[in-house]
Amino acid sequence: MGFKLSGLKLPGFNKKKEVTDSSTTFEEKNVLMQEKMNRIYKFGGIAGMAVGVLSLLALNGALPLKSTVVEAYLINGVTGVAERLTSVKKENLSENEALAKYFITQYVKRREGYNYFSLQHDYDYVLLYSAENVATDYNALINGNQSPKVIYNKAEKTASVQDNPSVIISPSSRRDDKDMGAYIRFKLTIRNVATGQDDYEYWNVRLTYRIEPQVEMASGDRNNNPLKFVVTSYVRDKEVKG
Structure with a gap:
């Protein structure tokens, strides 16, 4: 005796087909999503490279090649604060008046000024910034009969150049x-230390100098005279008041 199963529907069969169809649709969505993400990453990578190239070009334009810039700084002896004096190109350095005036003023103040207790320091400074012939003449003055130590009677008087x-x-x-x-x-202000009395003199100095930062120097000398400022001649005259 046979049984006919026509028209009989198994409840799990249709659900299996629905799951299979859903899985296929899900995989297709994943593939499409992955392709979309790949396009986004590719575009982002190209954009990043473009930004990097533009940044390098901008940096290259901001940093000129084969140029030397020398910057001089002044250190405040009291506060220790560093201040930039000026910034000039090497090829124009010797013509920079602001820089030259600073070195000239410091040189004259130490050479023409006098303080018995800083005499050695000022002497070393003048020699450092003097050409050999100028240093020889200055050394002869310091050790002669008309040396500042004799004129100002050691520590009895001081002399200071105006600022x-x-x-x-x-x-x-x-x-x-x-x-x-x-x-x-x-x-020039000459002060008697004991009495506090001041006397005044007026002086004229004619000198020549040069600034040569490109000259090779030992590291120690470079630290003391970084721009190679050198006085090459020096003549002084006292004004006579009638």
Whole structure:
């Protein structure tokens, strides 16, 4: 005796087909999503590379090649704060008046000023910034009968150059001459330490100098005179008041 199963529907069969169809649709969605993400990553990578290239080009334009910039700083002896004096290109360095006036003023103040207790320090400073011939003349003055130590009677008196002396700079009349000329006029205050009484003198100085940062120097000398400022001639005259 046979049984006919036509028209009989198994409850789990249709559900299996629905699950299979759902799985296929889910995989297709994953593939599409992955392709979309790949396109996004690819576009983002290209954009990032473009930004990087543009950044490098901008940086390259901001940093000029084969140029030397020298910056001088002043250190406040009391506060220790560093202040930039000026910034100049090497090829124009010897013509920078602001920088030259600073070195000239410091040189004259130490050479013409006098304090018995800082005499050695000032002496070393003047020699450091003097050419050999100028250093020889200065050394002879310091050790002669008219040395400041004799004139001011050791620690009895002090002498100080005014803070802002008149400094006029002019180039040499010869094109092949590297030296620059300078004329300085200043008031010298001479103080008697015991009485506090001040006397005043007026002096004129004519000097020549050069600034040569490109000259090779030992590291220790470079630290003391970084821009290689050198006085190459020095003449002084006292004004006579009638």
